[in-house]
Amino acid sequence: MVMELKERNNHFIFSGCDTVKLAQEYGTPLYVISEDIIQERCKEIREAFLDKYSNTKAAYASKAFLTLAMCKIIDREGLGLDVVSGGELYTAIKAGFPTEKIMFHGNNKSWEELEMAVKNDVGRIIVDNLYELEILGEIAKQHQKKVKVLFRVTPGIQGQTHEYIITGQKDSKFGMPLETQKIYEVVEEVMASEYIELTGFHFHLGSQLFENDIYIGAIHVMIQLAQELKEKLGFILTELNTGGGFGIRYTDHDKPKPLHFFTGAIMETVKEQCDKYHLDMPTVIIEPGRWIVGEAGITLYTMGAIKEIPNIRIYASIDGGLPDNPRPALYRAKYDAIVANKTNEAPSMTATIAGKCCESGDILIWDLKIPKIEAGDTLAVLSTGAYNFSMASNYNKLPKPAVVLVKEGKAEVIVERESYENLLDREIVPEYLKK
Incomplete structure (x- = not known):
């Protein structure tokens, strides 16, 4: 605690x-x-993850709590920002948060929201579905910009938490199901695009999770996918966003684990699987929100x-x-x-x-x-x-x-x-x- x-x-x-x-x-x-506790948590992220492993990034999931002041704290602490709406993005912009360190999530981003992101050079857009990919391509072409994206996928892994806050199972409103042929087609299409650059994949398994085995399982799925895409299409995975969801203490029944319990397992598994398939290690990203605040x-x-x-x-x-x-x-x-x-x-x-x-x-x-x-x-x-x-x-x-x-x-x-x-x-x- x-x-x-x-x-x-x-x-x-x-x-x-x-x-x-x-x-x-x-x-x-x-x-x-408490700014003191937020600082303590951000320090733990640096020590247990960012400084310990090369090619790592952490983005604060702002849906947990976002104000202008919080944007300033997260920027000062050296983290990126994960936003899920035009309102959260607008708050970050008004706070002067570096837009290249912003990741824009959401399962139904509007044209206006995506255009705001493109015009303000948001660092990564996490594409949730084919409809979004289509309109993002139009917006990027209209503004003559090449937009870096990750695809959000559902790896079919289900965590033990409340049914309303699990998100990694196949039957989810979030992300693209891993139907291999469809993923091949979408990746191939994007690789040919002048305006969209696919850097990798994102998954989020749920919230208030206390075990690390589901992260291990999801990474196995994702690295195998990366190997197949490299072999068949020549696609090189450069970024893997493993989401957040690390559990915290609400009552004495909750038994939260230290951050390294999750990040250690994540990094060891990514390395092990990349070695197995002879792949270069991608940049690994985490997105703790609730865990920080x-x-x-x-x-x-x-x-x-x-x-x-x-x-x-x-x-x-x-x-x-x-x-x-x-x-x-x-x-x-x-x-x-x-x-x-x-x-x-x-x-x-x-x-x-x-x-x-x-x-x-x-x-x-x-x-x-x-x-x-x-x-x-x-x-x-x-x-x-x-x-x-x-x-x-x-x-x-x-x-x-x-x-x-x-x-x-x-x-x-x-x-x-x-x-x-x-x-x-x-x-x-x-x-x-x-x-």
């Missing part, structure tokens, strides 16, 4: 900051992101109504819930939490943490063991750095929380809290309804 539980005066201290004071100063719900984030809430149903359950309601963290409702995701202003107090009750939305499914944590609580207490939910801010909504017309970046005891707002006025900024009343 990257984050060690620290306290001061019975208050939970996160990245040197008193979380109770953060809640008082900035209000709740409040996303808190997940445990670097917490969310602070204020406790409100506490409802006891005798002999059944105690519901402790917070001032947020489903709109700022939809993952429990979507994936049955589990979280751990502490009462931030009672860090030293032993658990004396069990309560279910309920959100404030008008939904029975708005339950953040079932049966949490905590000290005796009361309205006004501060609850800190751990490991919310990934896919919480990114997936936040305005359901029930709730404004989105602020985001605070903390580092060595100092805090800075990097996303302002939405106001009620912000909720109506883009709404228009037709003239006939004004009468």
